[in-house]
Amino acid sequence: MALFYRKALLCVSVLIVLSVILLYAGWLASTHETAFLPGENSDINWFYGIEPPDQQQGDKVFVLNSGETSQPITFDFLVSTEERYPYTSFIVNLSDPQDVSDLVDLSVYSRVSFRVKCEPKNILVFALYTYVDNVTKLAKPETYRVNLDFLTCNKQSSKISFELTDLDSADWWLERYGLAYTDRTADLRRAHGFSINNSLQSPRGSRSRIEISDLVLVSENYSYFWCSVAITVVAWLALAYFFMRLYVQEKIRRAKEQINTNRPLIAYQKLSIKQQSDDPKSALLSHIAVEYINPEINIESTAVTLGTTRTKINKLLKAELGLTFTAYVNKLRLAEAARLLIEEEHLSVKQIALGVGFANVTYFNVLFKKEYGCAPKTFRLNSFRAPET
DSSP, X not given: OHHHHHHHHHHHHHHHHHHHHHHHHHHHHHEXXXXXXXXXXXXXXXXXXXXXXXXXXXXXXXXXXXSSSSSOEEEEEEOOSSOSSOOOEEEEEOOOOSSGGGXXXXXXXXXXXXXXXXXXXXXXXXXXXXXOTTTXXXXXXXXXXXXXXXXXXXXXXXXXXXXXXXXXXOHHHHHHTTOOTTOOOOOTTSEEEEEEEEOTTSOOSSEEEEEEEEEEEEEEOTHHHXXXXXXXXXXXXXXXXXXXXXXXXXXXXXXXXXXXXXXXXXHHHHHHHHOOOOOHHHHHHHHHHHHTTOTTOOHHHHHHHHTOOHHHHHHHHHHHHSXXXXXXXXXXXXXHHHHHHHHOTTSOHHHHHHHTTOSOHHHHHXXXXXXXXXXXXXXXXXXXXSOOO
């Protein structure tokens, strides 16, 4: 069995490695990233814009790199100290719509992700702009729904990710256009773009630098991952079934080896029946060979029948076979039971157990499994199906 267990351990180890690779591949396949940067290589057509566009007021945006030909996007903004609600914005426009159908469908994406660093430390706003029926005017950006969230950044680059469905509508926008505060869901099928804006907690009166890199939209389809899980489960079940069969076959092989080992006992038993000798050893073996099928046989009754003592009986059996009286009787019974299980298919396990001298079938099953490594029914089933090796 040691060789069997070594092979099983090797196969399990290999399958563990393959399972990890398959699950990892399924996970990777379940997530797809659509990169924005640089813009000229992106699968999504976009162009940038800034607010305020005229740069005449105190709030200003200075674009150092737009991200259209190289990344990262880099821009400075100056927030006025005089404005009550200062506003600056770097906008990624996904469309220049002349019709609603020109708007971009982002419903296939689950989140937007990017790396950002700021100097000095800053609190910014990420905003998504989408179309709303009976409210939005295509040529007026301020009429698009604003769904937003906040982010903190500093001079150490950090990765930011926003779930598109978790972005919350701005209360001020809902109030401006007379929409209920409960109407907070963006229509991702009709998106205009998104932006990075200052917040009311951004530094004022001095230029702040923002750097955006690795800007991507992420789509997720976990059917690939669950498919890899299903394949992995099937592979493990197949391996378990395969090794269960091998295990049973190995047990049967060992059981048959044990039967071959016990054959000298059977031969000795049959020889002992024919022996007619006054020799105590021959008399003892002949008696056991005849009476072992008797459930009542025991060392005391045998000693009385043969006119000897328990001690002498055990001494003779130990010297001759290396077994005690009970062990020898059970050995004969189990060897005969194994033969009958193979050769007498019409007999039930219970009939065989009782026929070889066991009064208790459960006890027979326990001893048989201990002797041959498997239950009698398993031994019989596989003895008929498994070829001799």
